[in-house]
Amino acid sequence: MTTTTEAETPEARPLDVGLMRTTARRLLAEDAELPTFDELETLTLLLRGHLMLAIPEVESTAAEFPEDDxxxxxxxxxxxxxxxxxxxxxxxxxxxxxxxxxxLARAVGSLCDHYDNLRGGRPHA
Structure with missing residues (x-):
């Protein structure tokens, strides 16, 4: 039987900012190809999922700072x-x-920026 430490639980893992940024760039890069309808549906779901993960992380990280920060x-x-x-x-x-x-992609990118900024710009992945 294996045991899971707190650092290995999904709640304790940092956001995969690299993956989130890569997904956002798929739609925002200057040379991005327009997605097909099926690709768009998949990208939209991915971006929504990224937002659902990032929002509480950024919010809880921000809560560690003084209110006037x-x-x-x-x-x-x-x-x-x-x-x-x-x-x-x-x-x-x-x-x-x-x-x-x-x-949605711009919102993902912005949340990634704030997440990195609040965590001191240290790389996460």
Whole structure:
């Protein structure tokens, strides 16, 4: 029988910021190819999942800072924006879906930036 230490539990693992950024770049890179409808659906689900993981992590990390801390306030504003993005309805058609996914991708990238900033810019993975 194997035992799991606290550091090995999913709750204790840091965010995979590299993977999150790679997923976001798939839609935001200057030379990004437009996804097919099926690819877009998959990317949108991945980005939503990344947001659902990142939001509580950034929020709890920000909570460790004083209430008047500027990076804390910026991170919490980003969390609020990301939550709002999760609640938006997608328009009809591929262009509307791509625009929605790009907004999610930008929110993922911003949360990754705040996560790294709050944790001192140390690499995580």
């Amino acid at each position: 500027v990076p804390r306030a910026c991170a919490l504003a980003c969390v609020k924006e990301a939550r709002m993005r999760l609640g938006l309805e997608v328009g009809h058609g591929l262009p509307a879906g791509i625009a929605h996914a790009q907004r």
